[in-house]
Amino acid sequence: MTTQLFQNAANSADLAADSAITVDLDAIVENWRYIDSLSSPKTKTAAMVKANGYGLGSGAVASALAGAGAEIFFVASLGEAIELRQIFRAKNHDNLPIMVLHGAQRGQEDALAAHHLIPVLNDLEQISRWQLFAKKTGTSLPALLHFDTGMTRLGLDADQADWLIQNKAALDGLDIAYVMSHLVSGELIDDPVNRRQLACFNDLRSWFPGVPSSLANSAGCLLGRDYHFQMTRPGIALYGIHPLEKVTAQLRPVFDWQARILQIRHAVAGDRVGYGGTVELQRDSRIATIGVGYADGYRRQLGGKAKVSIGGQVAPVIGRISMDSITVDVTDLDKAALRADFAALIHDDYRLEAMAADLGTISYEIITNLGQRANWHYHGGV
Numbered sequence: 465m466t467t468q469l470f471q472n473a474a475n476s477a478d479l480a481a482d483s484a485i486t487v488d489l490d491a492i493v494e495n496w497r498y499i500d501s502l503s504s505p506k507t508k509t510a511a512m513v514k515a516n517g518y519g520l521g522s523g524a525v526a527s528a529l530a531g532a533g534a535e536i537f538f539v540a541s542l543g544e545a546i547e548l549r550q551i552f553r554a555k556n557h558d559n560l561p562i563m564v565l566h567g568a569q570r571g572q573e574d575a576l577a578a579h580h581l582i583p584v585l586n587d588l589e590q591i592s593r594w595q596l597f598a599k600k601t602g603t604s605l606p607a608l609l610h611f612d613t614g615m616t617r618l619g620l621d622a623d624q625a626d627w628l629i630q631n632k633a634a635l636d637g638l639d640i641a642y643v644m645s646h647l648v649s650g651e652l653i654d655d656p657v658n659r660r661q662l663a664c665f666n667d668l669r670s671w672f673p674g675v676p677s678s679l680a681n682s683a684g685c686l687l688g689r690d691y692h693f694q695m696t697r698p699g700i701a702l703y704g705i706h707p708l709e710k711v712t713a714q715l716r717p718v719f720d721w722q723a724r725i726l727q728i729r730h731a732v733a734g735d736r737v738g739y740g741g742t743v744e745l746q747r748d749s750r751i752a753t754i755g756v757g758y759a760d761g762y763r764r765q766l767g768g769k770a771k772v773s774i775g776g777q778v779a780p781v782i783g784r785i786s787m788d789s790i791t792v793d794v795t796d797l798d799k800a801a802l803r804a805d806f807a808a809l810i811h812d813d814y815r816l817e818a819m820a821a822d823l824g825t826i827s828y829e830i831i832t833n834l835g836q837r838a839n840w841h842y843h844g845g846v
Contacts, residue, residue: 483839485841487718487840493532504689509695509696512700514540516832518700523551528845537560538565541565542572563582567584577597588627592634607639607641609628611643611644617646640675642675643672643678645665650691662679681699681707682702704719721809724805727752728802730748750794754772767790770814772790774806
């Protein structure tokens with residue numbers, strides 16, 4: 465998405481908001497198609513839209529992907545799944561399967577069935593609960609079986625997997641759509657753990673002949689077709705972020721974020737900027753105050769590290785990040801740039817990956833906590 469596109473979107477925003485986020489749904493679709501192209505035509509490419517579509521709006525994202533041909537969607541919780549089902553009903557996509565990663569928790573059985581949701585069964589208790597509900601309702605209920613092959617998070621552990629292999633009657637009444645597992649370190653291409661997990665998963669799935677399999681997350685999609693099986697489950701790659709935290713031409717950035725310039729003031733050498741006066745100006749300067757802060761997801765640790773773009777020119781963030789504002793040294797910007805109304809917070813000279821590196825975190829954490837007070841715009845989609 466170009467800076468001009470984002471500028472136009474922001475200028476048309478509700479004047480009451482001091483920051484704006486524009487999501488390019490066409491770019492998300494392109495990223496899904498690229499990931500899909502890496503697999504055999506027989507492999508389905510699902511879409512992870514949990515955590516409100518990784519912070520970008522699950523309804524808009526999932527609807528665009530459904531319109532582009534995505535057939536399977538994953539969310540984390542029952543609440544997320546019900547919300548997405550309601551959106552799909554309104555968009556005439558009610559036939560699309562929605563998988564619930566947290567599975568069938570106690571008391572959720574009726575809601576899962578009523579909204580035609582498919583739980584990922586993570587342990588023997590969930591399997592028993594879902595099977596008993598199938599018997600009670602006299603129906604065959606769909607599910608996925610999740611085996612833990614090294615994450616030590618969700619999924620049947622080795623002992624439970626062994627028991628289930630010897631007692632497959634525990635699955636009577638269940639329509640197992642896929643067996644699945646999750647890679648520990650797929651983003652580390654040469655990590656031997658990947659091959660060990662692949663071998664373990666191949667062994668486990670061999671006990672369920674005829675049942676499709678799924679292992680690859682975004683990183684796994686890039687490891688090669690040995691990891692793809694019958695379904696891949698890309699998440700962060702759909703949102704333009706390479707799982708290796710490196711920029712790649714194949715994945716398009718999907719959102720822009722900018723905030724209003726509230727004031728530009730003159731300051732003199734010796735003046736201090738922001739809370740605590742942590743920055744003392746070494747020259748006469750121009751300081752811009754911009755209407756975004758840590759309450760909007762612009763993290764406090766970015767003070768003295770981040771850079772914004774104003775009128776296509778880069779300026780450093782100085783001083784501490786406030787709740788509602790940041791301060792930027794615009795002394796070196798020309799007059800044309802200073803006529804701009806907004807500053808871009810994510811841009812070609814300071815991408816999301818760079819922001820994450822400055823924060824000592826990953827892009828996932830930033831994108832899922834974006835501007836609660838921002839005016840949101842969506843571009844493209846079907």
